[in-house]
Amino acid sequence: MTAHVKPKALENFKARDFRMLIDGTWTEGAGQPIERIAPGHGIVVSRYPAGSKADAERAIAAARKAFDDGPWPSMTGAERSNILLKAADLIAARADELAFLDCIESGKPISQAKGELGGAVDIWRYAAALARDLHGESYNTLGDGTLGVVLREAIGVVSIITPWNFPFLIVSQKLPFALAAGCTTVVKPSELTSGSTLVLGEILIEAGVPAGVINIVTGTGPEVGAPMTTHPDVDMVSFTGSTGVGRLTMANAAQTLKKVSLELGGKNPQIVFPDADLDAFIDAAVFGAYFNAGECCNAGSRLILHTSIAADVTARIADLAKKVKVGDPLDPTTQVGAIITPQHLAKIGAYVDGAAKAGALVALGGAALDLGLGQFMAPTILSGVRPDMAVAREEVFGPVLSVLTFETTEEAIRIANAIDYGLSAGVWSRDFDTCLTIGRKVRAGTIWMNTFMDGASELPFGGYRQSGLGRELGRHAVEDYTETKTLNMHIGARTGWWMPR
Numbered sequence: 494m495t496a497h498v499k500p501k502a503l504e505n506f507k508a509r510d511f512r513m514l515i516d517g518t519w520t521e522g523a524g525q526p527i528e529r530i531a532p533g534h535g536i537v538v539s540r541y542p543a544g545s546k547a548d549a550e551r552a553i554a555a556a557r558k559a560f561d562d563g564p565w566p567s568m569t570g571a572e573r574s575n576i577l578l579k580a581a582d583l584i585a586a587r588a589d590e591l592a593f594l595d596c597i598e599s600g601k602p603i604s605q606a607k608g609e610l611g612g613a614v615d616i617w618r619y620a621a622a623l624a625r626d627l628h629g630e631s632y633n634t635l636g637d638g639t640l641g642v643v644l645r646e647a648i649g650v651v652s653i654i655t656p657w658n659f660p661f662l663i664v665s666q667k668l669p670f671a672l673a674a675g676c677t678t679v680v681k682p683s684e685l686t687s688g689s690t691l692v693l694g695e696i697l698i699e700a701g702v703p704a705g706v707i708n709i710v711t712g713t714g715p716e717v718g719a720p721m722t723t724h725p726d727v728d729m730v731s732f733t734g735s736t737g738v739g740r741l742t743m744a745n746a747a748q749t750l751k752k753v754s755l756e757l758g759g760k761n762p763q764i765v766f767p768d769a770d771l772d773a774f775i776d777a778a779v780f781g782a783y784f785n786a787g788e789c790c791n792a793g794s795r796l797i798l799h800t801s802i803a804a805d806v807t808a809r810i811a812d813l814a815k816k817v818k819v820g821d822p823l824d825p826t827t828q829v830g831a832i833i834t835p836q837h838l839a840k841i842g843a844y845v846d847g848a849a850k851a852g853a854l855v856a857l858g859g860a861a862l863d864l865g866l867g868q869f870m871a872p873t874i875l876s877g878v879r880p881d882m883a884v885a886r887e888e889v890f891g892p893v894l895s896v897l898t899f900e901t902t903e904e905a906i907r908i909a910n911a912i913d914y915g916l917s918a919g920v921w922s923r924d925f926d927t928c929l930t931i932g933r934k935v936r937a938g939t940i941w942m943n944t945f946m947d948g949a950s951e952l953p954f955g956g957y958r959q960s961g962l963g964r965e966l967g968r969h970a971v972e973d974y975t976e977t978k979t980l981n982m983h984i985g986a987r988t989g990w991w992m993p994r
């Protein structure tokens with residue numbers, strides 16, 4: 494790990510003042526702006542308007558009008574696709590600026606933030622391609638007198654609510670697909686990391702997205718987010734964040750029966766058999782646990798190791814984890830950056846203390862790191878964790894790896910499934926049957942085999958059970974933002990109840 498003082502890049506740095514985007518106009522909020530203190534540097538780096546319920550309602554009204562009066566929903570797929578492709582090019586052109594904002598506001602390493610921007614550009618291009626391929630079905634099999642056509646229509650106004658852990662990447666998993674379908678949108682980024690989403694607003698306007706189609710309202714969840722989940726003019730809510738707020742979102746949306754799409758928490762196991770390529774696994778275990786400081790819904794936070802290899806493998810993971818470079822997020826060689834807020838750091842610490850009291854062994858780390866500025870946590874390993882401990886069942890959202898053990902394949906599957914979450918899982922074995930058995934029996938939206946946390950724009954992503962509802966990415970992602978409409982057409986003379994036959 495590296496101690497640091499205020500880095501050179503921030504010596505003459507002035508906090509950036511942002512405005513929010515409502516109906517094509519950049520707007521100040523009424524009250525005091527929200528100040529974002531960089532978690533890795535301890536200084537104010539951004540100020541966003543503290544949007545109000547009234548701002549959210551104005552944005553919803555603008556999105557409603559833009560949907561009902563057009564032109565966005567009635568443009569051709571090719572026209573929308575071209576605008577999304579232009580947006581992708583502009584994102585790529587401003588990638589360094591966007592990555593810098595995500596880095597200083599969230600505390601993630603700059604090299605990682607740049608990688609996420611590359612992934613986001615690919616998603617925008619993929620969504621642009623899907624905009625031209627959105628289609629329904631036709632039934633020419635219903636007899637000479639009937640032709641059935643099933644249309645796909647944009648669902649309408651979509652509220653998009655995003656968290657702080659992948660600020661630009663997560664909005665990019667939702668917004669381009671909603672826009673590709675012809676929807677209009679209101680976006681609320683996390684109050685901690687709104688900068689890159691607001692720059693995205695500039696990009697979309699420059700790319701040619703009409704006023705009102707994209708509105709971005711900054712502020713807190715209860716003030717701005719809540720009305721976006723209850724307002725009768727909103728047709729769908731797409732939310733990523735905690736399972737608790739996801740549950741509240743669903744309950745709020747139920748009042749007007751809106752469609753909801755939820756990407757929530759995870760407690761993702763990696764199940765490891767003795768015949769696995771252990772060198773490859775150990776690297777993936779360290780990556781899975783400490784990437785993004787573990788503040789990751791997909792984090793591989795639970796290892797389920799075969800008892801015959803558990804002690805040796807845990808020691809080797811600890812050796813590698815000691816080499817992970819924790820430090821200044823702006824240093825291009827940093828692998829693990831800062832923890833999002835001091836409160837969150839305290840929550841992670843409480844999980845570690847609770848596990849130790851319950852009988853787990855702190856095999857590595859376990860405490861905060863003082864690097865001079867900001868808040869950091871040492872990569873931590875807890876061994877001897879039992880499936881009933883809180884740290885084995887709940888999302889810690891920090892660099893904390895829990896190690897559990899198993900004897901039989903059935904036991905491994907039972908432990909993997911014995912939690913409320915089902916986002917993702919990994920299995921490590923050179924045996925084809927073992928991998929497929931685990932792949933079919935573990936209840937999670939993604940199963941990695943002999944790899945971990947890989948992804949592609951083409952592959953759907955989402956969770957079973959309390960990890961969420963619906964899937965993002967993949968070729969059906971645009972369809973999520975549509976309604977189906979049946980056109981039932983009669984051909985020729987119609988006979989019926991009172992018509993002569």
Ligand code: NDP
Nearest residue numbers: 655656682683684713714718719734735738757758790890
């Ligand atoms: P939240 O679920 O609180 O926040 C996610 C988004 O929802 C933010 O934009 C937040 O606004 C907004 N929000 C909060 N309350 C409401 C509400 N009543 N109605 C509508 N929107 C609301 O997650 P946190 O960011 O606070 O993180 C807490 C925990 O959630 C983490 O420790 C982790 O366990 C989990 N998490 C999971 C993520 C995932 O990817 N699955 C991502 C982030 C967190 P605001 O700006 O006020 O925060």
